[in-house]
Amino acid sequence: MERHGENPPKNVVAIIPARYASTRLPGKMLLEIVGKPLIVHTADRAREAGSVSRVIVATDDERILKAAEDAGHEALLTRADHLSGSDRVAEVAEALPEFSVIVNVQGDEPVISPETIDQAVRALIDEPSAEMATTFEKIGNIEELLDPNIVKIAVGENGNAVYFSRSPIPFPRETAMRHGGDLVNAVQHEPELLRSFHKHTGLYVYRREFLLRFTKMRTTRLERSEMLEQLRALENGARIKAVESISRSIGVDTEADLKLVRALLEAEQKAHEIVA
Template identity: 45%
Template sequence: MIIGIIPARFASTRLKGKPLKDIGGKPMLQHTWENAKKSKLLSDVVIAVDDERVYEVAQRFGARVEMTPKDLETGSDRIAYVAKKLFSSEIIVNIQGDEPFIPGKMIDEAIEPLLFDKNVAISTLAKRITNVDELNSPNIPKVVFDYNNFALYFSRSPIPYVREVASDKQKLLVADIYKHIGLYVYRKEYLLEFTS
């Protein structure tokens, strides 16, 4: 089985109560969950929460919800905590709760490498940056790939460094610079090893 898990922390460091922020009359988390449910490859979508308020709201809109300890350090730790309970799952998809507009099709595209190659343990998504504001925003993680499309590193600073260009706009014209999309797909055993 392929299970999507959405980690949703109420006490987000950058925006407290973020999962419950209203977007068009619905909580951000509900948008994320509804779009994840549009994936053709996910067998189920579970929301991993650390707060009763988020738990209650998610239950009201019909989600399967799992309570996790507040002291888990990362979203990956929260995902692994829930994944351990999902005995029949083989592939786990970490869908960030603050990705309310992620299309189900993109989730499926991230899953496919693990279906076609048993040696692939993890995959993610990235999109080319096309404007200077995204390039310079510390709120948008950037990713650099090698020639085989394996991620080398992630940063909130503009990467890679591009020599001999006069402006950030020129960087975008001469270099392929990518932003990370908030999604990771893991083989369950790799996720549990990675977070242990």
């Protein structure tokens, strides 16, 4: 397996939460893509990251456990009653050495860039005052900007996350006012405005001790309002470094997502075959 970068820092562990239940795409972790279950593609990508010393699939399902182990990955069976992926990751992290760095890689992102993982890990390691790091991508169009299922992130000049929201943030007041205060109208007339918006992606890097504290914190008002657990970290004073992804990642939530990922990985496989 190809690995990127230099020798991995000590005790950087990628934990991939992978539950079987899924509202929109049941059993998606086991769906086959170019000959391998989806979860195996994700674990393979995580293992390619040069910063990662260990990859663990954390699941509530024996079938996912077996699929990961059959592909040569380490996997652990976790409790079935976790409310979030972060809670599942924390269960595994509790047994890891102190001062480990924990990478939470979403199980349904089979095309995540290993270089993006490396960049997020480095951002946390290089900033001793940060408890977490996360990633973002550019907003591609007005539909993404207005979609409440796509979380937006505001990043300060120091590179720290300031806020996360399902609404478009930060609101470009002066530009919008030139177009009657209507954001859609403003973007249509000044499409370069889209460059000021970014969407949050699901990769997190934690210091182990903060992750264990975070998952024991009570939910907060803003978290409940937006239904975004990362707001709990901000409301409790956490510093979250935010770095731009190297390339686009795609979470597989729908049949359309699955079709797109299959096409991308099939094209990637054919490219490797030609080179070989």
